[in-house]
Amino acid sequence: MRPISYSRAGAVADAVAAVAADPTSDFLAGGTTEVDLLRQNVLLPRRLVDINDLPLAQIEDRPDGGLYIGALARMSEVAQAPSVRERFPMVAEALELGASAQLRHMASMGGNMMQRVRCGYFRDAASPCNKRDPGSGCAALDGFNRGHAVLGVSEHCIATHPSDVAVPLMALDARIHTEGPHGRRVYAIDDFFLLPGATPHLEHPLEHGELVVGIEVPGTPTARTSRYLKVRDRESYEFALASVAAAVTLHNGVLADVRLALGGVATKPWRARHAEDVLRGAPAGTETFRQAARAELAAARTRPLNAFKTELAQRTMVRILETLTGTGTDAAPGTDPAPGREGRP
Ligand code: SF4
Numbered sequence: 001m002r003p004i005s006y007s008r009a010g011a012v013a014d015a016v017a018a019v020a021a022d023p024t025s026d027f028l029a030g031g032t033t034e035v036d037l038l039r040q041n042v043l044l045p046r047r048l049v050d051i052n053d054l055p056l057a058q059i060e061d062r063p064d065g066g067l068y069i070g071a072l073a074r075m076s077e078v079a080q081a082p083s084v085r086e087r088f089p090m091v092a093e094a095l096e097l098g099a100s101a102q103l104r105h106m107a108s109m110g111g112n113m114m115q116r117v118r119c120g121y122f123r124d125a126a127s128p129c130n131k132r133d134p135g136s137g138c139a140a141l142d143g144f145n146r147g148h149a150v151l152g153v154s155e156h157c158i159a160t161h162p163s164d165v166a167v168p169l170m171a172l173d174a175r176i177h178t179e180g181p182h183g184r185r186v187y188a189i190d191d192f193f194l195l196p197g198a199t200p201h202l203e204h205p206l207e208h209g210e211l212v213v214g215i216e217v218p219g220t221p222t223a224r225t226s227r228y229l230k231v232r233d234r235e236s237y238e239f240a241l242a243s244v245a246a247a248v249t250l251h252n253g254v255l256a257d258v259r260l261a262l263g264g265v266a267t268k269p270w271r272a273r274h275a276e277d278v279l280r281g282a283p284a285g286t287e288t289f290r291q292a293a294r295a296e297l298a299a300a301r302t303r304p305l306n307a308f309k310t311e312l313a314q315r316t317m318v319r320i321l322e323t324l325t326g327t328g329t330d331a332a333p334g335t336d337p338a339p340g341r342e343g344r345p
Helices: 012-020 034-039 075-080 082-087 089-096 101-106 109-114 166-171 273-279 286-297 308-325
Strands: 005-008 025-028 047-050 059-061 067-070 175-180 183-188 211-217 226-231 242-251 254-263
Touching (some): 012 025, 012 211, 059 082, 075 109, 082 089, 089 226, 109 211, 166 226, 254 273, 254 286, 254 308, 286 308
Antiparallel strands (some): 059 067, 226 242, 242 254
16 A cells, blocks of 8 residues: 545646655646546655646637647537537548547547556566666567567657647647746657657656646647548457547648658657658559558568558548548458457457
């Protein structure tokens, strides 16, 4: 039995001060990650500061056509918001394809940005894991790594980033707002998620006591023509093997604007900039899409069990681009069982 003290904060400044003052403390929002990790002895806080009373649940329109989503807005609320469904459909789709209905009702948007990886070795306190115990090694490198990442990996960690909604937010150049011991900060989303490199235990640039308070989504007309496609082993409550958030603007058959990001294949939500460079200004069509997908996955570094993700990610990219542009008929990704699932229900 480990005693944990619990308090509820009534103001952002109080919450920040309480956690900043105690290195053994954590924020508690929906609890859908934190409580799991407490039970598994992966996180060992001695104090939890409940932030659910803070006024951070807004979903506000911005003058530029964008949104400001409070960190305590629940995934299900954001998915149902008319402004999100109309102007950012890939965000609504990614939310609805994440977790289960019960979890979406509880999980907060800020917590989603801060969720920890689903690597089984990270959650098994007996296994070596550089993310949980820096310098101890990485059991996944030669272990069961079928679900692990092929992009953004290092010799120290290959864990896949688990979030769905962070993928379209990456494509949209969202900004993460925080309040911390040194005041308010705003991070470009690409800077908010760190690559593992030699320090996989550092997942964000935040200091202890720095709280995510909101997510700003800039307005962009391209986002109205957007989709999120998620390929997984089963149709409910499962993490992505590969996913793609895509938004396009077509002018006379030419891709005038395109935004692409990948999930399920990288150690952070992955902006597919190489693919965007191939696509922007090019005629829409399956060959162009395949070329773009190959360009993005050229840097993939695979292990024997997850090598299939390179092809799967490319097919997923091609399929979503064909769907959005009304072109081509590429084979549906996931039509064949992914390796390791043959014969399983
Ligand atoms: Fe830990 Fe990362 Fe290796 Fe998983 S992949 S065991 S999280 S270091």
